[in-house]
Amino acid sequence: MTLRYLTAGESHGPALTAIVEGLPSNLQLEIELINQQLWRRQQGYGRGGRMKIETDRADILSGVRFGKTMGTPVAMTIHNKDWRNWSEKMAIEGEPHESVVEITKPRPGHADLAGALKYNQEDIRNVLERASARNTATMVAVGSIARQLLKRFGIDVYGHVVELGQIKVEKFEGTFAEIAERAEKSEVRVADPEVEQEIIASIDQAKADGNTLGGIFEVIVTGLPIGLGSYSHPDRKLDGRLAQAVMSIQAIKGVEIGLGFEAARRPGSQVHDEINFRGGEYYRPTNRAGGLEGGVTNGQPLIVRGAMKPIPTLYKPLESVDMRTKEPYRATIERSDVCAVPAACVVGEAMVAWVVAQAFLEKFGGDSVEEIERNLAGYKQQIGDR
Ligand SMILES: Cc1cc2nc3c(=O)[nH]c(=O)nc-3n(C[C@H](O)[C@H](O)[C@H](O)COP(=O)(O)O)c2cc1C
Numbered sequence: 001m002t003l004r005y006l007t008a009g010e011s012h013g014p015a016l017t018a019i020v021e022g023l024p025s026n027l028q029l030e031i032e033l034i035n036q037q038l039w040r041r042q043q044g045y046g047r048g049g050r051m052k053i054e055t056d057r058a059d060i061l062s063g064v065r066f067g068k069t070m071g072t073p074v075a076m077t078i079h080n081k082d083w084r085n086w087s088e089k090m091a092i093e094g095e096p097h098e099s100v101v102e103i104t105k106p107r108p109g110h111a112d113l114a115g116a117l118k119y120n121q122e123d124i125r126n127v128l129e130r131a132s133a134r135n136t137a138t139m140v141a142v143g144s145i146a147r148q149l150l151k152r153f154g155i156d157v158y159g160h161v162v163e164l165g166q167i168k169v170e171k172f173e174g175t176f177a178e179i180a181e182r183a184e185k186s187e188v189r190v191a192d193p194e195v196e197q198e199i200i201a202s203i204d205q206a207k208a209d210g211n212t213l214g215g216i217f218e219v220i221v222t223g224l225p226i227g228l229g230s231y232s233h234p235d236r237k238l239d240g241r242l243a244q245a246v247m248s249i250q251a252i253k254g255v256e257i258g259l260g261f262e263a264a265r266r267p268g269s270q271v272h273d274e275i276n277f278r279g280g281e282y283y284r285p286t287n288r289a290g291g292l293e294g295g296v297t298n299g300q301p302l303i304v305r306g307a308m309k310p311i312p313t314l315y316k317p318l319e320s321v322d323m324r325t326k327e328p329y330r331a332t333i334e335r336s337d338v339c340a341v342p343a344a345c346v347v348g349e350a351m352v353a354w355v356v357a358q359a360f361l362e363k364f365g366g367d368s369v370e371e372i373e374r375n376l377a378g379y380k381q382q383i384g385d386r
């Protein structure tokens with residue numbers, strides 16, 4: 001059975017919607033855990049005015065009874081509080097209200113120009129409403145269900161920010177859970193409090209300059225069984241599927257697994273992880289591969305990084321052209337974030353959780369949690385015998 005989802009909704013429309021299909025029955029689903037992830041996505045120093053308006057919460061409309069899934073589609077809605085300020089500008093029926101001012105100056109780096117031409121739209125609002133990263137709220141809600149499924153089988157997902165603009169966060173000692181816990185206390189989701197202050201100052205500076213900043217986040221998954229994904233066909237490779245999912249997040253321009261691009265700079269002896277056998281188990285002294293070999297999980301923690309470009313809407317706008325007159329203009333200034341890397345990290349965690357949950361159900365899937373449990377136990381026994 002394939003786990004799948006669809007989302008819908010405009011940034012300033014009444015609500016965002018998601019449907020998740022293919023979940024097993026009898027999975028305990030905590031709405032508060034979904035809401036906690038939605039809250040995390042709204043945090044982070046450098047976000048704009050919109051986050052002060054929204055308090056994202058998921059309403060579950062179907063598929064769950066007395067806190068457990070029934071094996072039927074789970075539909076969720078997240079209401080846009082900002083809708084009350086936009087109901088005339090975003091009316092679903094009738095003629096445009098007099099308050100509607102068409103946007104005709106596309107922002108470099110956003111979907112504005114290509115989207116307006118592709119969908120034959122005079123008003124760029126019809127493009128930006130859906131291209132907007134507002135939709136990442138539904139991605140996080142969906143990913144949070146995946147997380148709860150994985151957690152049920154001892155698989156945990158963590159995330160933290162490792163670079164912001166020019167500032168790098170040094171590697172930390174400690175378990176992934178400890179690093180993530182420290183990062184959770186930070187306004188910019190980094191584990192080092194000194195670097196946090198440096199990053200906050202750099203975001204303030206970017207804002208003062210009318211500029212924006214990007215960065216890199218890291219997602220780690222622990223407790224994975226060996227054998228999720230496959231080398232047997234390109235579209236089954238877990239590395240490729242993870243890259244697609246993380247790259248699908250707005251503004252993500254690069255994805256690395258394990259050493260990533262650094263692997264290309266090193267000789268093979270400093271890239272591949274040696275194989276030992278200890279205490280009845282295979283053991284890898286290093287994890288430069290980031291938990292994947294041949295597109296298959298190898299029992300090591302999965303390590304995925306995403307690189308986010310700086311936000312395209314600038315308070316000192318770049319050059320653009322008015323699509324109506326073809327005259328040069330500075331691009332439109334929309335209310336905007338200065339930096340959203342900590343938020344993108346939470347979306348990255350959600351997308352990684354989603355892909356891992358899909359692969360997990362492909363391997364161990366059953367119609368109920370109990371059936372999956374038996375399948376997993378049988379497989380673990382088979383691996384233990386080898
Ligand atoms: C969490 C998050 C928040 C974002 N906030 C903004 C924003 O406030 N203003 C903006 O212009 N772009 C923002 N972006 C980025 C744009 O949505 C994105 O650059 C745009 O849709 C074009 O897509 P692309 O960058 O993937 O090519 C945000 C992205 C994320 C992940």
Ligand SMILES: C=C(O[C@@H]1CC(C(=O)O)=C[C@@H](OP(=O)(O)O)[C@H]1O)C(=O)O
Pocket residue numbers: 011048049050051054131132133134135136137250334335336337
């Ligand atoms: C609404 C969210 O992010 C938005 C993403 C976004 C963009 O262009 O991607 C532009 C901004 O929208 P607005 O113009 O309404 O302030 C962000 O606030 C959100 O993350 O929930």
